[in-house]
Amino acid sequence: MKKRLFTPGPTPIPESVMLAMAQPILHHRNKDFEEIFREVNLGLQYVYQTSRPVLTFASSGTGAMEAAFVSCLSKGDTVINIEGGKFGERWTKILQAYGINVDLIKVEWGKSATADDVKIRLKSNPKIKAVVMTHSETSTGALTDVKEISKIVRENSDALIMVDGVTSVGAMELKFDEWGLDTVATGSQKGLMLPPGLGFCAVSARAMKASETSDLPKFYFDFKRAEKELGAFTTPFTPAISLITGLRESLRLIREEGIENVWKRHSHMAESCRLAVKALGLEVFAEKPANSVTAVKVPPSLDADMVFKAMKSKYGMTLASGQDHLKGKIFRISHLGHYDIFDMVTVMAGIENTLHDLKFKFEPGSGLQAIQQYILSTSN
Amino acid sequence: MKKRLFTPGPTPIPESVMLAMAQPILHHRNKDFEEIFREVNLGLQYVYQTSRPVLTFASSGTGAMEAAFVSCLSKGDTVINIEGGKFGERWTKILQAYGINVDLIKVEWGKSATADDVKIRLKSNPKIKAVVMTHSETSTGALTDVKEISKIVRENSDALIMVDGVTSVGAMELKFDEWGLDTVATGSQKGLMLPPGLGFCAVSARAMKASETSDLPKFYFDFKRAEKELGAFTTPFTPAISLITGLRESLRLIREEGIENVWKRHSHMAESCRLAVKALGLEVFAEKPANSVTAVKVPPSLDADMVFKAMKSKYGMTLASGQDHLKGKIFRISHLGHYDIFDMVTVMAGIENTLHDLKFKFEPGSGLQAIQQYILSTSN
Numbered sequence: 001m002k003k004r005l006f007t008p009g010p011t012p013i014p015e016s017v018m019l020a021m022a023q024p025i026l027h028h029r030n031k032d033f034e035e036i037f038r039e040v041n042l043g044l045q046y047v048y049q050t051s052r053p054v055l056t057f058a059s060s061g062t063g064a065m066e067a068a069f070v071s072c073l074s075k076g077d078t079v080i081n082i083e084g085g086k087f088g089e090r091w092t093k094i095l096q097a098y099g100i101n102v103d104l105i106k107v108e109w110g111k112s113a114t115a116d117d118v119k120i121r122l123k124s125n126p127k128i129k130a131v132v133m134t135h136s137e138t139s140t141g142a143l144t145d146v147k148e149i150s151k152i153v154r155e156n157s158d159a160l161i162m163v164d165g166v167t168s169v170g171a172m173e174l175k176f177d178e179w180g181l182d183t184v185a186t187g188s189q190k191g192l193m194l195p196p197g198l199g200f201c202a203v204s205a206r207a208m209k210a211s212e213t214s215d216l217p218k219f220y221f222d223f224k225r226a227e228k229e230l231g232a233f234t235t236p237f238t239p240a241i242s243l244i245t246g247l248r249e250s251l252r253l254i255r256e257e258g259i260e261n262v263w264k265r266h267s268h269m270a271e272s273c274r275l276a277v278k279a280l281g282l283e284v285f286a287e288k289p290a291n292s293v294t295a296v297k298v299p300p301s302l303d304a305d306m307v308f309k310a311m312k313s314k315y316g317m318t319l320a321s322g323q324d325h326l327k328g329k330i331f332r333i334s335h336l337g338h339y340d341i342f343d344m345v346t347v348m349a350g351i352e353n354t355l356h357d358l359k360f361k362f363e364p365g366s367g368l369q370a371i372q373q374y375i376l377s378t379s380n
Numbered sequence: 381m382k383k384r385l386f387t388p389g390p391t392p393i394p395e396s397v398m399l400a401m402a403q404p405i406l407h408h409r410n411k412d413f414e415e416i417f418r419e420v421n422l423g424l425q426y427v428y429q430t431s432r433p434v435l436t437f438a439s440s441g442t443g444a445m446e447a448a449f450v451s452c453l454s455k456g457d458t459v460i461n462i463e464g465g466k467f468g469e470r471w472t473k474i475l476q477a478y479g480i481n482v483d484l485i486k487v488e489w490g491k492s493a494t495a496d497d498v499k500i501r502l503k504s505n506p507k508i509k510a511v512v513m514t515h516s517e518t519s520t521g522a523l524t525d526v527k528e529i530s531k532i533v534r535e536n537s538d539a540l541i542m543v544d545g546v547t548s549v550g551a552m553e554l555k556f557d558e559w560g561l562d563t564v565a566t567g568s569q570k571g572l573m574l575p576p577g578l579g580f581c582a583v584s585a586r587a588m589k590a591s592e593t594s595d596l597p598k599f600y601f602d603f604k605r606a607e608k609e610l611g612a613f614t615t616p617f618t619p620a621i622s623l624i625t626g627l628r629e630s631l632r633l634i635r636e637e638g639i640e641n642v643w644k645r646h647s648h649m650a651e652s653c654r655l656a657v658k659a660l661g662l663e664v665f666a667e668k669p670a671n672s673v674t675a676v677k678v679p680p681s682l683d684a685d686m687v688f689k690a691m692k693s694k695y696g697m698t699l700a701s702g703q704d705h706l707k708g709k710i711f712r713i714s715h716l717g718h719y720d721i722f723d724m725v726t727v728m729a730g731i732e733n734t735l736h737d738l739k740f741k742f743e744p745g746s747g748l749q750a751i752q753q754y755i756l757s758t759s760n
Contacts, residue, residue: 001637001720002718002720002722002723004722022402257381315722338382340381340382341729342382342384342695342726342729342730343382343726345725345729345748346722346723346725346726349721349722349725349748349751349752349755350722352752352756353755353756353759356756356759357759364749364752364753364756365745365748365749365750365751365752365753366749368725368729368745368748368749368751368752369744369745369746369748369749370745371729371748372729372732372745372748373744373745375729375733376732376733376744379733379736379737
């Protein structure tokens with residue numbers, strides 16, 4: 001049975017990236033690595049649309065988020081965190097672990113905060129040091145409008161804008177410089193189409209300035225140390241060399257396609273997925289869905305975990321299941337990274353088969369037809 | 381753009397096979413290789429459903445066919461060749477190059493000879509030394525009923541039954557021993573899911589006996605030499621080592637799936653493809669189609685080569701085009717080897733997009749829906 005991965009991290013790895021990583025390993029304290037890392041950094045800046053440094057850690061995306069917090073914040077600071085899912089919750093936990101006061105904007109899972117919600121909160125507490133938000137909440141498929149909210153923050157406050165871009169960087173429009181963001185973190189196993197093991201964080205001048213006065217304990221995740229070494233095209237500690245070699249190739253693929261086209265491709269895949277879901281009589285869980293992952297709400301007669309299990313065991317397709325209180329109520333389809341519209345046709349064929357096996361009533365082929373009609377209606 | 385190969389050779393290579401071939405190369409005159417080759421030979425016998433030797437050559441499938449001819453035939457012999465396409469023609473050319481008289485059963489491209497056609501011809505010439513036939517004529521997608529024809533040959537003659545199994549072995553039902561076949565050749569880049577470079581030929585006791593008196597000039601392609609070395613689990617000349625290492629893995633995959641299931645999978649893929657083609661208002665070219673490749677006849681208003689070109693350049697999917705007088709009139713979809721039913725959905729989505737681009741009138745999504753309805757109607 002062929003295996004196909006439709007999870008929002010790890011995501012499928014292009015063959016040319018796998019081959020790049022299979023090359024003999026080289027030592028990281030020499031010219032060869034320096035050249036690779038120089039190219040990688042230019043590529044990361046392109047993906048983030050920034051002229052600022054993008055720091056690379058041997059860590060997961062969570063590590064990169066923690067790096068941003070410990071590097072830019074200080075004891076007793078108060079930050080707003082927009083929390084609407086599993087990952088929003090995680091940022092609250094990290095912040096609290098370091099003694100930061102979290103002023104929560106809690107939204108129901110699947111919903112999104114508005115710029116107005118943030119504006120009101122900022123006005124009620126002018127000492128807010130940072131606004132933390134999750135661009136794409138992977139657990140619910142919900143989008144936070146980073147562009148709009150950042151605009152409001154910039155107009156009303158000096159707060160740092162700290163973004164979890166884990167499932168948005170390299171998938172959805174994100175313009176670090178133009179939007180005035182301060183830190184945006186991601187991980188390698190997402191839009192960057194690599195195995196897990198690298199965490200990244202773009203850092204604004206304002207964020208670097210904050211790092212100079214930050215008094216939180218840190219060593220490995222210290223922006224100042226990382227930024228200093230980046231000037232010499234290296235890292236403070238041993239980098240994950242083969243992943244960085246693979247990253248050079250995946251960044252080349254992104255550059256070749258063009259970042260705007262990458263965003264557009266994700267938007268098309270996501271929309272086709274949503275249309276198919278509706279055609280089958282299911283629901284898109286998120287009110288304002290992100291383009292990297294579609295969470296599908298099933299009716300009470302269906303167990304979403306059964307869909308997940310049958311897809312994997314009978315059709316070799318791995319979806320993501322629901323987490324916490326969404327367990328059994330949603331399943332999630334990834335269209336993040338190395339996918340195209342034809343992969344959406346494939347996953348939907350698998351879902352139709354699975355729904356049929358589970359005796360769910362729907363018009364066979366209607367999901368596929370919805371995608372095909374959408375593709376043709378948008379083709380030039 | 382993702383690239384997807386839908387050609388009837390080379391065919392896609394499973395990842396585990398690629399990884400097996402990427403292992404450090406070993407020397408072929410030692411125990412390690414002997415063990416691999418021993419396992420490979422058992423696997424080949426399983427695929428061919430035979431207890432007879434299956435000889436391996438570093439060659440293409442054409443080489444294996446030539447090996448059968450030069451090893452089993454003698455100057456001045458007369459053989460029947462059922463010729464209904466590009467490959468049937470090739471066997472005529474090889475036979476004539478060695479001074480063999482060819483008694484042609486010529487069938488229109490896309491049609492298939494019947495057992496009666498062969499019976500009549502055998503009766504009219506009792507000195508026929510062999511009957512040559514192409515199980516799956518790749519150029520037209522037409523099937524020759526090897527089982528029925530072999531039965532007729534066995535009942536009416538002592539002629540050797542020499543089969544081109546290039547696009548049938550490992551894809552369509554073929555039982556070397558039970559059907560009483562004498563030679564069946566194939567190549568590695570087809571149902572065996574490898575890169576090109578290996579040719580195989582199963583050889584009956586009767587064929588080996590014929591090789592003892594054969595007077596055609598030969599050295600590299602000599603069955604006697606190859607069979608002798610096979611007893612020691614090696615080959616007379618340097619084998620294509622990495623391909624054989626990969627073959628061990630692909631044969632393991634076939635064994636794991638079960639050969640009957642492999643045949644069934646191909647039958648399902650082919651049928652789904654044919655149904656989709658008809659739903660789109662196109663025609664299956666072959667009267668009795670094989671399960672490894674579907675040749676699609678387009679109406680005069682369409683240029684099949686344009687379909688081929690647009691699929692490749694715009695959607696990254698490589699089909700096969702028509703050959704000789706079928707150029708521009710047909711295109712061919714492979715479902716031979718490492719494919720599953722979801723790949724058929726994918727290729728059909730590509731074809732629908734292409735037909736739309738070429739302003740061909742059809743109901744968008746109807747091809748996909750035909751496949752999905754067929755899948756669901758046949759699922760348990």
